[in-house]
Amino acid sequence: MPLEQRKLLTIVTxxxxxxxxxxxxxxxxxxxxxxxxxxxxxxxxxxxxxxxLSANIRIEVVCTAETAHAIAAALRQxxxxxxxxxxxxxxxxxxxxxxx
Amino acid sequence: MPAFDxxxxxxxxxxxxxxxxxxxxxxxxxxxxxxxxxxLSIGLKGGVELAKQPFGAxxxxxxxxxxxxxxxxxxxxxxxxxxxxxxxxxxASIAAHYGSVSVGTYAVAVAYLAYRQxxxxxxxxxxxxxxxxxxxVVGILLARGVDRNTPWRVAAxxxxxxxxxxxLLGGLLIGWVAGPRGIEPVEALFFDLFKGxxxxxxxxxxxxxAGQMGSLRRHGLFLIVFGVAMPxxxxxLGAGLGWMLGLSVGGTALLATLAxxxxxxxxxxxxxxxxPEANPALSLSASLGVTFPFNILAGIPLYHQLAEHIHxxxx
Numbered sequence: 001m002p003l004e005q006r007k008l009l010t011i012v013t014x015x016x017x018x019x020x021x022x023x024x025x026x027x028x029x030x031x032x033x034x035x036x037x038x039x040x041x042x043x044x045x046x047x048x049x050x051x052x053l054s055a056n057i058r059i060e061v062v063c064t065a066e067t068a069h070a071i072a073a074a075l076r077q078x079x080x081x082x083x084x085x086x087x088x089x090x091x092x093x094x095x096x097x098x099x100x
Numbered sequence: 101m102p103a104f105d106x107x108x109x110x111x112x113x114x115x116x117x118x119x120x121x122x123x124x125x126x127x128x129x130x131x132x133x134x135x136x137x138x139x140l141s142i143g144l145k146g147g148v149e150l151a152k153q154p155f156g157a158x159x160x161x162x163x164x165x166x167x168x169x170x171x172x173x174x175x176x177x178x179x180x181x182x183x184x185x186x187x188x189x190x191x192a193s194i195a196a197h198y199g200s201v202s203v204g205t206y207a208v209a210v211a212y213l214a215y216r217q218x219x220x221x222x223x224x225x226x227x228x229x230x231x232x233x234x235x236x237v238v239g240i241l242l243a244r245g246v247d248r249n250t251p252w253r254v255a256a257x258x259x260x261x262x263x264x265x266x267x268l269l270g271g272l273l274i275g276w277v278a279g280p281r282g283i284e285p286v287e288a289l290f291f292d293l294f295k296g297x298x299x300x301x302x303x304x305x306x307x308x309x310a311g312q313m314g315s316l317r318r319h320g321l322f323l324i325v326f327g328v329a330m331p332x333x334x335x336x337l338g339a340g341l342g343w344m345l346g347l348s349v350g351g352t353a354l355l356a357t358l359a360x361x362x363x364x365x366x367x368x369x370x371x372x373x374x375x376p377e378a379n380p381a382l383s384l385s386a387s388l389g390v391t392f393p394f395n396i397l398a399g400i401p402l403y404h405q406l407a408e409h410i411h412x413x414x415x
Contacts, residue, residue, distance in 0.1 A: 016372045020254070055128070082376035
């Protein structure tokens with residue numbers, strides 16, 4: 001079975017940004033995304049999802065390396081300064097490359 | 101009769117449990133559900149009453165209330181900026197929180213008045229809706245000036261399509277269209293259970309407020325002083341306006357409570373996206389950690405007494 005390399009871009013950030021980020025990610029060429037609710041602790045303190053404004057989300061995007069880097073660059077420039085946000089890449093292998 | 105409505109005890113329980121780090125946490129979905137029920141109950145109640153009012157007679161009152169919503173943040177801003185030495189964005193954001201309103205505080209005031217059998221104009225939820233928005237616009241203008249890059253569409257979406265406006269306005273419309281008879285089948289859920297729902301909501305609010313105490317300790321005395329002084333000044337202003345508009349004692353107390361309350365749902369969400377450089381921890385620890393508990397525990401009875409005084413003096 002032939003497998004192809006793609007990047008998995010994972011973004012953990014404030015739930016308040018969800019609507020904006022989804023639009024941005026699609027504009028930059030991702031074909032889809034998965035969002036899960038998340039909670040944890042980081043540089044901006046405990047984000048325990050007790051209520052809306054302390055809620056985090058994790059957005060996962062599987063896409064080509066170019067798209068992943070474009071998204072990362074755009075988010076870094078726009079949101080890193082003022083929002084709680086981390087993002088990281090991992091290598092993944094996919095069965096149906098045309099989907100990503 | 102105790103000085104405050106026993107429902108406040110649920111808030112104290114939540115606060116104590118939160119401070120002691122007890123193993124207590126309402127699932128976020130339950131908190132959402134309670135908020136939805138409260139917003140709809142308040143909206144429906146107002147809508148039913150609105151049906152009995154000639155709309156034209158309310159218009160001057162509505163304009164006056166909107167004007168108050170614009171003036172409050174304008175008055176708060178210089179205090180925050182110069183006495184508090186806060187950054188421009190932070191001062192503007194906190195000012196917006198205090199110009200806007202808290203539905204939770206309003207609900208407790210309604211319960212307080214009902215407990216003491218004080219009558220009030222039931223259409224006051226209309227003012228609640230009206231007061232939510234102007235302060236946000238003023239806050240954004242204070243933070244950014246007249247800037248073509250201001251994301252007004254994002255802010256408008258956040259406010260107009262946010263939970264509080266949609267449900268309050270929706271409830272008002274449904275109540276207005278359905279009338280008292282039409283609402284009867286759902287009364288058991290929205291009206292009879294109101295106090296129980298409010299009690300659970302306050303329990304969670306206590307936990308949330310306790311969570312703000314830590315950041316309050318970091319941000320110091322000024323926010324605590326402001327968080328108590330601002331509602332007192334605004335409450336007096338609201339009481340004065342209520343009397344001038346010819347509201348009853350109960351209505352005056354409620355308008356004072358609205359003026360004194362600070363937002364923690366609609367404004368934080370809108371400010372987070374429109375003025376991202378403002379630190380949300382500052383405005384939330386003031387509004388949730390100081391002003392909400394103050395209003396619930398001491399403010400509301402005070403505004404009620406104030407309303408009584410003004411009516412006695414002014415006739």
